[in-house]
Amino acid sequence: MRTPGLRPALRGIAVAAGILASTSLAARAERIVLGAAPEAAEVVVGCIYPMTGRAAIYGEDSVEGIRLALRDIASGKVTGTPGPRLRVVVDDDLSKASYGLRLAEDFIDKDHARVLCGMVSSGVAQAVSDLARRRSIILIGTDHASSRLTIEAGHPHYFRLSNDSWTSNAAGARYLRDIRASQPWQRIAILNPDYEYGHVSRDDLLTAMDGLGMKYEVVAELWPKLYEPDYSTYIQALKELKPDIVVTALWGGDFLAFLKQAAAVDLFSQMRVANFDTGANYDVLVQLGASPPPGLILSARHHNNWPDTPGNRRFVDDFHAMTGRYPTYAAEGAYSGIVAIAKAVAEVGNATDDKALIAVLEGMRLSLPEDPQGFASIIDPVTHQIMQAQAVGTPVANDRFPPAKAMLGNIRAYDAEDLRPPPDLVRARRAAAQPTQ
Known part of the structure; x- marks a missing residue:
């Protein structure tokens, strides 16, 4: 179960980093x-x-x-x-x-x-x-x-x-449970984009872990803005907090930027990084090259090789x-x-x-x-x-889909029925979302 009092939001980091972000919008494409x-x-x-x-x-x-x-x-x-x-x-x-x-x-x-x-x-x-x-x-x-x-x-x-996000995180929670015997872990950190998807992904992961009766400690929640250019503040916080696993819902170019900046300061020798929803997307695998950072745990909504x-x-x-x-x-x-x-x-x-x-x-x-x-x-x-079923694994050498040199391997696949949100959860969340009279 989640440990009370051990989930500091560190929102100051998100605010400070958000001030530095400077994303310019290109002209809209033709229909x-x-x-x-x-x-x-x-x-x-x-x-x-x-x-x-x-x-x-x-x-x-x-x-x-x-x-x-x-x-x-x-x-x-x-x-x-x-x-x-x-x-x-x-x-x-x-x-x-x-x-x-x-x-x-x-x-x-x-x-x-x-x-x-x-x-x-x-x-x-x-x-x-x-x-x-x-x-x-x-x-x-x-x-x-x-x-x-x-x-x-x-x-x-x-x-x-x-x-x-429920499907992906329900699969991710089961994967974390399943590797625990051979790879003990206790402390996790959340690094998610600070908007709808990131916050719901956090909730889905922790709820799925609680539903499996897992014991864990969330040492921090970090909230960079969408399309954040600089993750150095968040990476430094992770190095100081020393979680066993960082679970992130960063996606696309944001996830790639984080990986590149984290590799430059040797973050991956100190903790594993897991991305259960988008991390094994093909564009990410292409950018990982022939030598992905060690310890990555990845999945995605479709895989070219599975x-x-x-x-x-x-x-x-x-x-x-x-x-x-x-x-x-x-x-x-x-x-x-x-x-x-x-x-x-x-x-x-x-x-x-x-x-x-x-x-x-x-x-x-x-x-x-x-x-x-x-x-x-x-x-x-x-x-x-x-x-739908979902596969979780690690990047391994695979040159069948160039220019990617790694694809998802060491796969554990989870059945669709096991990833369905429990009816009681659906009823409770819908009831909580209803406006009060």
């Missing part, structure tokens, strides 16, 4: 239109992704994942026969909630979108999900991960088609043949979201009956690239969160 012509489309889908800045690779890979999904839908691989005809419009939210909200409104009012999709930032997703609730528009989340969107803030029109199934090999090979590069997990999330939309529209027969589409999506089974042999992902009818 992209994929799929059917307006007169032929059976449904218009409006997708929101970052296409510029540090997170641009996830928007770019999402677009390519959508292209691949549309190709598979047209060929009959998704529904057994060609169709339905989707028109997908993608625009750049600059990782800002205000832009994302405006884009969503324009998709609905100007493009006549019947479905919204996408988003990388959980902060953007929260704003757009609130709009989807008000406007009664189905929203398919494909990348952002805050479990709050499906638990506390869940509503009938919101679904998520990629692993969320599971080694025909479905995953086909997805990875098709993506590479189409783009000349291997996919980050964002590609598989976007692919899954578009496939789910197509299957729902095909079963209902049209895209105008929201109640029928919601009923079909609830409990939908999908055979997706990240599914181990013999398992199909399923959308939980209660939370609308897709339930």
